[in-house]
Amino acid sequence: MRVIFNEEMKSIADNLEHMAQDVHTAIYNAGYALANNDLEAAQKVIEGDAQTDELEATIIDQCVKLLARQNPVATDLRIVVSTMRLATTFKRMGDLSKHIAQSVRRTYPQSPVPQDAQKLFANMVSFVQQTADRMVHMLADRDADIAKEIIEKDDVLDNLHKQVFDYVYSDEFNGTKQQLINVVLLGRFFERIGDHAVSAARRVLFIVSGFNPSLTPTRDEGTDID
Amino acid sequence: MRVIFNEEMKSIADNLEHMAQDVHTAIYNAGYALANNDLEAAQKVIEGDAQTDELEATIIDQCVKLLARQNPVATDLRIVVSTMRLATTFKRMGDLSKHIAQSVRRTYPQSPVPQDAQKLFANMVSFVQQTADRMVHMLADRDADIAKEIIEKDDVLDNLHKQVFDYVYSDEFNGTKQQLINVVLLGRFFERIGDHAVSAARRVLFIVSGFNPSLTPTRDEGTDID
Numbered sequence: 001m002r003v004i005f006n007e008e009m010k011s012i013a014d015n016l017e018h019m020a021q022d023v024h025t026a027i028y029n030a031g032y033a034l035a036n037n038d039l040e041a042a043q044k045v046i047e048g049d050a051q052t053d054e055l056e057a058t059i060i061d062q063c064v065k066l067l068a069r070q071n072p073v074a075t076d077l078r079i080v081v082s083t084m085r086l087a088t089t090f091k092r093m094g095d096l097s098k099h100i101a102q103s104v105r106r107t108y109p110q111s112p113v114p115q116d117a118q119k120l121f122a123n124m125v126s127f128v129q130q131t132a133d134r135m136v137h138m139l140a141d142r143d144a145d146i147a148k149e150i151i152e153k154d155d156v157l158d159n160l161h162k163q164v165f166d167y168v169y170s171d172e173f174n175g176t177k178q179q180l181i182n183v184v185l186l187g188r189f190f191e192r193i194g195d196h197a198v199s200a201a202r203r204v205l206f207i208v209s210g211f212n213p214s215l216t217p218t219r220d221e222g223t224d225i226d
Numbered sequence: 227m228r229v230i231f232n233e234e235m236k237s238i239a240d241n242l243e244h245m246a247q248d249v250h251t252a253i254y255n256a257g258y259a260l261a262n263n264d265l266e267a268a269q270k271v272i273e274g275d276a277q278t279d280e281l282e283a284t285i286i287d288q289c290v291k292l293l294a295r296q297n298p299v300a301t302d303l304r305i306v307v308s309t310m311r312l313a314t315t316f317k318r319m320g321d322l323s324k325h326i327a328q329s330v331r332r333t334y335p336q337s338p339v340p341q342d343a344q345k346l347f348a349n350m351v352s353f354v355q356q357t358a359d360r361m362v363h364m365l366a367d368r369d370a371d372i373a374k375e376i377i378e379k380d381d382v383l384d385n386l387h388k389q390v391f392d393y394v395y396s397d398e399f400n401g402t403k404q405q406l407i408n409v410v411l412l413g414r415f416f417e418r419i420g421d422h423a424v425s426a427a428r429r430v431l432f433i434v435s436g437f438n439p440s441l442t443p444t445r446d447e448g449t450d451i452d
Contacts, residue, residue, distance in 0.1 A: 060307075063307075064303060064304070064307055067293060067303055067307070068298075068299040068300070068303050071297035072294075073294040074294070077290060077293055077294050078290070081286075081289075081290055081293070081310070084307070084310075084311075085310075085314070088311070088314070165407075168403065168407065169403065169404070173403075177394065177395065177399075177406065178395070180403065180406060180407070181391075181394065181406070181410050184407050184410055184411065185410065185414070188411070188414075
């Protein structure tokens with residue numbers, strides 16, 4: 001039984017890593033598309049999203065079958081349940097990357113955001129790309145320290161998201177209505193990617209330590225505007 | 227074993243119905259708060275959200291324990307896994323109701339949306355309140371017909387969401403920057419409540435029929451702006 005469990009779990013874990021890699025690629029390409037107003041990169045994200053959705057369905061299906069056949073308990077069970085929840089979190093991160101890419105495609109050849117917001121979004125892009133790097137490493141190594149880093153650093157993204165609002169409310173903002181809407185929605189998509197990365201990190205911590213940090217009182221997640 | 231499974235599952239199902247009721251209340255109060263600019267209703271939603279989050283954690287904990295102790299298979303297993311996923315979907319619907327309530331609180335005593343958008347939002351409020359009614363009945367009766375109705379009717383909400391964008395882009399819109407942002411974000415929160423209701427309906431269909439409609443090709447969910 002143990003050998004079969006390990007083999008089946010290995011196959012599921014491979015699919016989950018594959019999914020994390022796909023989401024990593026989607027986040028990188030969506031960020032690149034926005035920063036460089038690159039339609040081709042945007043298209044890749046939009047077209048690639050179906051595969052991420054399929055992988056989620058496959059992983060959940062595999063987990064349900066494994067639960068039925070192997071009746072895992074204790075840590076094994078925790079891994080299976082957390083894997084299902086991680087797959088759903090990754091799916092949402094893929095969806096949000098697609099939303100960013102769609103925003104680039106919609107306004108192409110113009111950028112969706114005004115010139116003087118480019119720097120702020122470049123910072124958000126760079127932040128979520130680093131988060132995507134961390135996420136892949138965290139998953140591959142079941143690394144609790146990287147998981148904690150993802151949770152702690154999310155403040156930086158929340159602060160950038162706050163800056164987006166400061167910017168659009170300021171007199172400095174002289175973009176069009178369309179650009180204002182794009183800036184607000186894109187800001188939210190980035191912030192949500194960060195929130196989902198925090199969820200993913202908590203699930204990995206739960207696998208590694210059995211301790212569920214989402215059950216402990218923490219600062220309110222996200223900014224009030226969220 | 228069977229008796230114990232049924233007893234434990236009954237307790238989890240009661241908690242899930244309790245959660246659906248809480249989300250129903252949150253959606254009603256958030257809608258009422260927005261439609262009537264009612265700070266007290268908004269406060270209720272904001273303060274009540276922690277209980278919904280706690281119920282989600284409790285349900286998932288109960289499901290994990292049930293999986294470990296009872297090793298359910300076939301339909302029973304499908305119910306337990308779907309229950310976990312439903313709890314997470316309901317949690318997100320509660321979060322979105324809180325976002326709507328926070329928007330009301332932030333601009334109080336002013337309404338977050340301009341006078342001439344009130345009608346449009348009243349329609350969205352009324353739609354999600356009906357969806358909340360359907361959701362509670364669907365869950366209580368495991369009713370596949372109501373689930374299908376929720377899925378089919380979501381087009382109406384998508385169309386209202388599209389009207390929000392038509393409205394803000396039109397010359398008719400003469401609100402402030404703040405109001406523009408509120409209208410866009412509130413529109414998205416309502417649309418996401420609808421999307422989550424569709425997910426919940428699919429999970430109930432999966433429980434009832436064993437058929438997973440999310441795996442079949444359907445129209446693209448949500449509008450492109452999403």
